[in-house]
Amino acid sequence: MNRAALARIAPPLLTFVVGTALAEVVIRILDVSPLLLPRPSAVWTAATSEAGVLLASLAATGGAVLLGLLLSSTIGVAAAVALAASPWVQRAFYPYAIFFQIVPIVAIAPLLVIWFGYGPRAVVAAAAVVSVFPVIANTLAGLLSVDPNLADLFRLHGATRVATLWKLRLPWALPQLLTGLRIAAGLAVIGAIVGEFVGGGGLGIVVLAAMRQQRTDLVFAAIGYASLLGLALFGAVGLASRLALRHWHASEAKR
Amino acid sequence: MRRAWLAALAAFALFACERDDATLELALNWKPEPEFGGIFEAERLGAFEKRGLSVERTGGPGAPVVQMVTAKQVTFGIASADEVVLARDRGSDVVAVFATYQTCPQGLMTHVARGIDTLAALLAAPGTLAVEPGLPYVKFLEQRYGFGALRVVPYTYSITPFLRDPSFTQQVFVTAEPIAARRAGAEPKVFLVADSGYDPYTAVVITHGDTLRSDAARVARFVEALREGWASYLADPAPANARMGPLNPEMDAEAFRLAAEAQRPLIEVANGAVGSMTEERWAELAEQLTALGLVKEAQPPERYFANPESLRAAGAPHGRDGSRRR
Numbered sequence: 195m196n197r198a199a200l201a202r203i204a205p206p207l208l209t210f211v212v213g214t215a216l217a218e219v220v221i222r223i224l225d226v227s228p229l230l231l232p233r234p235s236a237v238w239t240a241a242t243s244e245a246g247v248l249l250a251s252l253a254a255t256g257g258a259v260l261l262g263l264l265l266s267s268t269i270g271v272a273a274a275v276a277l278a279a280s281p282w283v284q285r286a287f288y289p290y291a292i293f294f295q296i297v298p299i300v301a302i303a304p305l306l307v308i309w310f311g312y313g314p315r316a317v318v319a320a321a322a323v324v325s326v327f328p329v330i331a332n333t334l335a336g337l338l339s340v341d342p343n344l345a346d347l348f349r350l351h352g353a354t355r356v357a358t359l360w361k362l363r364l365p366w367a368l369p370q371l372l373t374g375l376r377i378a379a380g381l382a383v384i385g386a387i388v389g390e391f392v393g394g395g396g397l398g399i400v401v402l403a404a405m406r407q408q409r410t411d412l413v414f415a416a417i418g419y420a421s422l423l424g425l426a427l428f429g430a431v432g433l434a435s436r437l438a439l440r441h442w443h444a445s446e447a448k449r
Numbered sequence: 450m451r452r453a454w455l456a457a458l459a460a461f462a463l464f465a466c467e468r469d470d471a472t473l474e475l476a477l478n479w480k481p482e483p484e485f486g487g488i489f490e491a492e493r494l495g496a497f498e499k500r501g502l503s504v505e506r507t508g509g510p511g512a513p514v515v516q517m518v519t520a521k522q523v524t525f526g527i528a529s530a531d532e533v534v535l536a537r538d539r540g541s542d543v544v545a546v547f548a549t550y551q552t553c554p555q556g557l558m559t560h561v562a563r564g565i566d567t568l569a570a571l572l573a574a575p576g577t578l579a580v581e582p583g584l585p586y587v588k589f590l591e592q593r594y595g596f597g598a599l600r601v602v603p604y605t606y607s608i609t610p611f612l613r614d615p616s617f618t619q620q621v622f623v624t625a626e627p628i629a630a631r632r633a634g635a636e637p638k639v640f641l642v643a644d645s646g647y648d649p650y651t652a653v654v655i656t657h658g659d660t661l662r663s664d665a666a667r668v669a670r671f672v673e674a675l676r677e678g679w680a681s682y683l684a685d686p687a688p689a690n691a692r693m694g695p696l697n698p699e700m701d702a703e704a705f706r707l708a709a710e711a712q713r714p715l716i717e718v719a720n721g722a723v724g725s726m727t728e729e730r731w732a733e734l735a736e737q738l739t740a741l742g743l744v745k746e747a748q749p750p751e752r753y754f755a756n757p758e759s760l761r762a763a764g765a766p767h768g769r770d771g772s773r774r775r
Contacts, residue, residue: 227519229541304605308613312577312602394602402603403583407743408515408535 232411241415247400252419255396258314258386259379259423262321266378269322270329271371275359277330278337288334295327299385303392312394320389325378332374336367369445372435379427383420473671474523475654476508481693482700483624483686483709484549484652485527487723490689491678500670518543518655525656525671529553530649531585533753534735538744542658545754547672547724548650549679552715553643555586555651558611558627559618561636568640573597576616579604584620588741589647608633623715624708632704649734650726661755669760672724676757679723683713726754 214234221233228236241248273291277284303320310316340363348358364371390398397416404412439446477485488506491497497504507523508514514526515533519541528536528543536543557571557578565571572578572590575598580587582603590596604620608630611617621627623639630637642648654675661668682689686709694702716723728750735747 227539227541229519229536229539230516304607307605308609312600390603392603392605399582399603402581406581406583407585408532408539410539 229408229410232414236411237414237418240409240411241418244412244415248397248416248419251395251397251400251416252423254314255317255383255386255390255398255420256423258317258389258396259321259382259427261314261318262382262386263325263375263378263427265318265322266326266382267329267375270326270374270378271333273326273330274333274337274367274371275364277334278363284334291327291330294323294330297323299324299388300391303388306389307392310393314393314395316393317386317389317395317398320393321382321385324385324388325382328374328377328381329371330374332370332377333367336370337363339370340366369435369439369443372431372438376428376431376435379431380424383424383427387420472503472505473525473667474505474507476512476514476517476523476526477506478508478512478514478527479510480699481696483690483693483705483712484554484622485693486682486686486689486709487549487675487679489678489692490682490686491674493689493692494678494681496674496677497671500674502667502671502674504671504674515541515543515655518657521657521659524660525654528653528655529651530653530731530734530753531738533653533655534731534738534744534747535585537748537753538738538746543655544658544661544752545650545653545655545726546661546668546757546760547654547675548726548754549652549654549724550650550712550715551718552641553586553648553651554623554712554715555642556621556623556627556639557618557642558621558630558637558639560615561638562615563638565638568645569594571618571640572599574616575599576618577602577610577614579610579617579619581620585738585741585743586642586645586647586649587620588743589737590642590645592741593645593647608635611635611637624712628704628707628711647737648730650730654724661760665755665760668755669757672757672760676723679716682709683717683723725756725758 218234221231232240277288277291299320302323303316306316306319306323310319344362344366345358348362353361386396387398387401390396391402397420400416401413404410404416436446475488477488479485481489492504508517508526514523515528515536517523518526518528519536525546528545530545530548533543533545557568559565559571559576563574563576565574568590572594578596578599578601580601580603587601599618608619608626611619611626611630612633612635619626621639623641627637627639654672656668678689686706690702690705690709694700694705700708718725731750731753732747735744735750735753738744739747
């Protein structure tokens with residue numbers, strides 16, 4: 195392992211080790227009931243001894259999250275392009291996009307089950323619903339912040355609207371779109387798990403069952419797996435943005 | 450670091466919340482309904498004040514009652530017997546002192562039109578079964594009968610999916626969903642889970658083992674007041690129902706009346722001692738949960754509960770130190 199990689203991995207790892215060790219000690223000293231707050235060591239035991247179930251559930255949840263993100267990024271970008279088309283369209287529809295930002299997913303998840311049926315479809319829908327807004331908002335902000343000089347240049351050369359969109363507006367918005375996607379990724383994990391609470395399957399059901407059976411250790415272990423999923427997605431979007439932007443955008447240029 | 454801080458904070462919050470004990474808090478696990486009729490009737494009769502007790506109701510749907518009692522945030526709470534066995538297995542010292550339902554009111558509801566007569570046939574037939582994930586009795590039923598061609602989905606506390614799907618089965622409290630379904634125009638057929646052999650006491654009043662040891666006399670007075678309330682509620686549920694009605698607008702007066710009627714045979718005991726429990730039934734439940742793999746080891750049954758009779762002698766020793774010998 196080279197120095198740079200070590201410098202990247204060491205700080206978070208150190209935080210993790212010191213943090214869990216401290217938690218372990220404090221919980222032991224205060225003698226907190228495992229029902230209220232499990233020791234990290236107990237969570238680790240649950241995470242390893244139930245790894246089979248947890249990994250299978252993680253795969254189910256992960257699949258739903260990916261599909262949900264695919265949906266929300268497609269719909270979100272399309273919606274942003276439509277909204278950017280004219281100030282009138284924006285004024286007419288943007289306020290309603292806010293609905294997706296504040297939608298109480300816990301409240302509408304049972305409705306999603308009624309609309310889409312039990313199973314993965316409702317879960318994917320829940321993931322998409324909660325993750326679409328940051329994509330819309332960020333992409334729209336990007337599309338609207340195009341340098342007016344460049345827009346003038348395109349106009350001067352008689353570029354069509356479609357050409358301007360493909361060659362100027364979307365590339366210009368790409369960094370912000372990717373920021374939106376980064377936010378959306380974490381939300382999609384939450385959405386999928388809440389969707390699973392009512393639609394069934396995945397880590398959501400593991401969490402519910404563990405709570406019902408008072409396995410606080412397993413609840414935390416499942417949350418740990420969900421966090422890994424969130425981290426992986428965050429990393430994937432980060433990698434994508436590095437690959438997409440490194441040759442031309444300041445945010446990912448060589449540092 | 451953040452984790453540790455959170456842990457410390459959470460622990461501190463739990464200890465800081467230990468209330469001084471002038472008032473006894475009783476955490477319910479659902480909205481006011483006939484399941485708690487005796488409690489509201491005891492309040493109406495002044496049964497608590499008469500015994501020098503001041504009782505404050507708290508909790509509600511989704512309240513983590515067992516955790517609240519474990520942390521001594523509340524003195525008493527409502528749980529089911531299997532929750533007591535699970536919690537004690539996880540290191541909590543909660544003890545049951547009063548069992549409202551002598552027969553578990555949990556059941557599975559499907560449509561009459563399916564012509565199914567037994568639990569075994571119900572679980573073997575293709576269709577959808579909506580249950581809360583992780584319920585011990587669901588695991589018991591699955592082990593006992595198998596779930597054949599059933600698709601198991603989470604229950605979301607709405608009977609809409611049941612009403613829409615003719616091959617749907619869902620968990621119920623026999624005092625609640627079947628009544629709602631019938632009034633919504635469906636013809637429900639209900640199977641009591643208790644008939645399968647899994648029959649935990651339900652709507653059990655629990656307290657912390659420490660409270661029981663340090664304050665047995667007061668716990669006994671509390672339970673006596675409950676008994677008075679329940680005896681009166683069973684004789685005439687109308688006055689307490691009228692008090693609960695405004696607190697639970699989802700149920701109208703008729704729903705309250707029907708539920709109180711439906712639950713009566715589940716509460717009444719042949720020899721008259723409402724709420725009392727036996728070692729045999731606790732031992733059986735602990736064995737069942739152990740066999741299901743939900744509990745590592747069954748405890749001696751007398752650890753799980755204390756009957757009012759055993760508490761009445763003030764300060765009667767109980768529990769851990771093994772001094773409750775006979």
